[in-house]
Amino acid sequence: MRTAQAAAWTEAAATVWDRGGIVGTGTGENENVVAGAEGAATSAAETEASAAETETSTAVGMGTDIGRANPRVQDHLEVDAKGRPLAIVPATVPWLAVAVFVAVAVVLAWLICLPLWISDEGLQDVLLVQLCGQAMMFTPLLSVIVAMIVQRRRVMRRGAPQPSIPRYLGMWPLRPFGRVLGVTAASLFGVFVLVAAAYLLGSAFGWVTFDLTGLSGFKMQMAALPGMGMIPLPAAVIVYLVIMVFNSLVTAIFAFGEEVGWRGWLLTSLRPLGTWPALLIVGVVWGLWHAPLILLGYNFSRPDITGLGFMIGGCVMIGVLLGWLRLRTGSVWPAVFAHGGLNGSSAMLLGLFIDAAAPTPDMALIATLGVAGWIVSALVIAVLLATGQFRRQPELGIKRPKPPKAVTTPAPAPSETVSPATSDGSGL
Numbered sequence: 001m002r003t004a005q006a007a008a009w010t011e012a013a014a015t016v017w018d019r020g021g022i023v024g025t026g027t028g029e030n031e032n033v034v035a036g037a038e039g040a041a042t043s044a045a046e047t048e049a050s051a052a053e054t055e056t057s058t059a060v061g062m063g064t065d066i067g068r069a070n071p072r073v074q075d076h077l078e079v080d081a082k083g084r085p086l087a088i089v090p091a092t093v094p095w096l097a098v099a100v101f102v103a104v105a106v107v108l109a110w111l112i113c114l115p116l117w118i119s120d121e122g123l124q125d126v127l128l129v130q131l132c133g134q135a136m137m138f139t140p141l142l143s144v145i146v147a148m149i150v151q152r153r154r155v156m157r158r159g160a161p162q163p164s165i166p167r168y169l170g171m172w173p174l175r176p177f178g179r180v181l182g183v184t185a186a187s188l189f190g191v192f193v194l195v196a197a198a199y200l201l202g203s204a205f206g207w208v209t210f211d212l213t214g215l216s217g218f219k220m221q222m223a224a225l226p227g228m229g230m231i232p233l234p235a236a237v238i239v240y241l242v243i244m245v246f247n248s249l250v251t252a253i254f255a256f257g258e259e260v261g262w263r264g265w266l267l268t269s270l271r272p273l274g275t276w277p278a279l280l281i282v283g284v285v286w287g288l289w290h291a292p293l294i295l296l297g298y299n300f301s302r303p304d305i306t307g308l309g310f311m312i313g314g315c316v317m318i319g320v321l322l323g324w325l326r327l328r329t330g331s332v333w334p335a336v337f338a339h340g341g342l343n344g345s346s347a348m349l350l351g352l353f354i355d356a357a358a359p360t361p362d363m364a365l366i367a368t369l370g371v372a373g374w375i376v377s378a379l380v381i382a383v384l385l386a387t388g389q390f391r392r393q394p395e396l397g398i399k400r401p402k403p404p405k406a407v408t409t410p411a412p413a414p415s416e417t418v419s420p421a422t423s424d425g426s427g428l
Helices: 002-018 028-054 065-069 095-118 126-136 139-157 165-169 177-204 216-223 233-273 275-289 305-329 333-353 371-386
Strands: none
Touching: 095 126, 095 139, 095 233, 095 275, 139 165, 139 233, 165 233, 177 233, 177 305, 177 333, 177 371, 216 233, 216 333, 233 275, 233 305, 233 333, 275 305, 305 333, 305 371
């Protein structure tokens, strides 16, 4: 009885608090509030007894009786008064779904690249490499489907609210539309600058020889194409750059297959660990996922563990930047087009800058995913850190409901009592 009455008093006090009652001890002018609390306590005790008899549960405040009946329900999203999730980030990392996602992505990547491994030509079969590489880029998307089935089934069994799938993946809604569109366009062309800066830094270190005035390497490529050798150099460069932009937009279609997995689902799911742990883990997993191609000599011509190490380093650095785009806008689309721009411009800008007489450069040093790219990316990340950009996360920030504000009811004015007086005006 004492326990039930104490619980009733607690619920009554919460009711008074929710109604904006006085914070006090019930002395003096607050006695009327205590009297109301006593009545609320009696009513709450009767309600509790009735609920125990009928075994029903009702929503109370911001929580539910489901959560109180099952203490294990701790990984649901906080909701507002209308039951809508305040944030898309889960309260805890769905580790089982993460393990399923990584396993499916890695296994599918190896299966798709298996023809390259059993073929005698390996990377020499350019068409097969292109087909396998493009198909491999959609394995994270397929992995998301499997992982979300696992994730949502577990959450649904616990009766917790969930955001929509497009919102969780950063695909929709695009709001504010102007900012998402502007950042997406800036990320596409910003990656062109990033790639060019990495190459120029590599040239400054003496790792590659460029002909930036004569463009001799570019002229040699144009001369090898039918009819292109007669086009004036400025016009040829403009056409070449337009093709590069178009190529990047087409490549963004395949980049979507990756980004919806890495920055769309995995980064969101790991966000409860904190911004930097989530970014770094995604980068490492992304780099390891490339192993079926990298260990054949793709990208760096290093078919060994060193090539994979360079790829992991590059994916971590570029992944932080792509992850920041996702965090800053709440949308996956800026990362999609930045990824497309990276894949679509890397080879073409090198072909534009290279000296015709230069030896084949070491891509592990000059590429955006190589040492030069690490340095340039680190500088950009440092600027973002210094300006507090990683703290601005409108969609993936951890949001919690604000506690109700205590409203103090003004105390009633003390009543004036008139003492009886004598005929001469003096009090008795």
